[in-house]
Amino acid sequence: MKKVMAFGTFDTLHPGHEYFLKKAKKLGDSLVVIVARDRTVKKVKNHAPLNTEDKRVQNLKALNLTDKVSLGRIGNDKYAVIRNENPNIIALGYDQKFFIDGLKKAFPDVKIVRIRAFHPEIYHSSLLKGHSVI
DSSP states (O other): OOEEEEEEOOOSOOHHHHHHHHHHHHTSSEEEEEEOOHHHHHHHHSSOOSSOHHHHHHHHHHHTOOSEEEEOOOSSOTTHHHHHHOOSEEEEOTTOOTTOTTHHHHOTTSEEEEOOOSOTTTSOTTTSTTOOOO
């Protein structure tokens, strides 16, 4: 059984997120999504998310596109969640840049796939801030 893992903030859910999750799910048999913690989002993006981490998890679960949704881990080991889930494939969004340096080296047996964008000129979280469209 192939397990796919994806990561993200998923603050303002939109069709681009839905597209990403559907494409990621097609890569394997099960899809595990790790939602970024509020403090991680603030550190990485220099602003707090609009929705709390618990609300973002709840919203993703409501889409029924994933087999498991969890919060990221807090601590210095950014790859602990990957080791715990032991995925066969990691799906990255077209614009994901954080925490991926060294991913291939740390997990040489894990296939890393970057999912192409779905109309990023329309469906990009920075453009839709505060307007959930799903």
